[in-house]
Amino acid sequence: MKAVVFEEHGGVDVLQYKNVAEPKIGPNDVLIKVQAAGCNYNDIWARRGLPGLRVSLPHISGSDAAGEVVEVGSEVADIKSGDEVLVYPGLSCRTCQFCANGQDTFCRQYKIWGFQTGPLDGGHAEFAKVPAFNVIPKPKGLGWVEAASLALVLLTSWRMLVGRARIQAGDFVLVWGAAGGLGSMAVQICRVFGAQPIAVASSDEKLEFCRTLGAEHLINRKKQDVLKKVREITDRRGVD
Numbered sequence: 001m002k003a004v005v006f007e008e009h010g011g012v013d014v015l016q017y018k019n020v021a022e023p024k025i026g027p028n029d030v031l032i033k034v035q036a037a038g039c040n041y042n043d044i045w046a047r048r049g050l051p052g053l054r055v056s057l058p059h060i061s062g063s064d065a066a067g068e069v070v071e072v073g074s075e076v077a078d079i080k081s082g083d084e085v086l087v088y089p090g091l092s093c094r095t096c097q098f099c100a101n102g103q104d105t106f107c108r109q110y111k112i113w114g115f116q117t118g119p120l121d122g123g124h125a126e127f128a129k130v131p132a133f134n135v136i137p138k139p140k141g142l143g144w145v146e147a148a149s150l151a152l153v154l155l156t157s158w159r160m161l162v163g164r165a166r167i168q169a170g171d172f173v174l175v176w177g178a179a180g181g182l183g184s185m186a187v188q189i190c191r192v193f194g195a196q197p198i199a200v201a202s203s204d205e206k207l208e209f210c211r212t213l214g215a216e217h218l219i220n221r222k223k224q225d226v227l228k229k230v231r232e233i234t235d236r237r238g239v240d
């Protein structure tokens with residue numbers, strides 16, 4: 001199959017579009033024909049290499065992917081070939097105390113697929129192998145590209161706002177970089193919970209995008225005094 005692979009760390013010139021062996025699935029895995037895959041900063045960090053970051057080489061990046069299931073392992077009961085799915089990229093043991101109570105990010109075996117897995121193994125390829133537990137039916141209303149764009153940023157923002165900050169209806173939530181991947185999810189999560197996102201971005205064009213996502217309070221950090229605007233918006237209460 002074709003894939004985007006790097007065999008050493010460096011700039012974009014280390015990326016090679018080449019033929020590699022198709023992944024072989026185990027009894028609890030599924031094989032997906034990738035229709036769309038997302039890019040995250042993780043992919044750039046992995047390619048550049050960071051001190052303390054262990055990346056298996058050769059490496060295929062890509063933690064967000066959506067596609068059609070083309071093969072299922074012998075133990076997989078609830079997914080079949082032809083299913084349209086997106087990947088939930090958090091891999092964990094699924095049996096420890098943390099996994100059992102929904103805090104899989106604390107699992108000692110927790111890894112982000114396509115970032116900390118390998119060699120090869122990510123979504124920037126024609127085919128991708130993931131545990132059956134890690135695929136979710138693609139919502140009918142989403143196209144392939146949309147479905148492949150949201151998992152990692154949605155999970156991260158959700159964990160931050162819902163799991164940790166426990167946002168409530170009426171809360172003012174300052175979203176710095178609101179037009180980016182995490183920020184755009186944060187704005188939408190705030191709206192779902194009835195909280196009031198204050199979107200901060202560096203251009204009017206980006207803020208217009210935030211407005212279409214449901215942000216009513218917009219601050220252009222290049223043109224406006226953020227602190228003063230926040231005081232104004234919250235009637236001097238400040239953000240929650």
Ligand SMILES: [Zn+2]
Nearest residue numbers: 093096099107
């Ligand atoms: Zn675990």
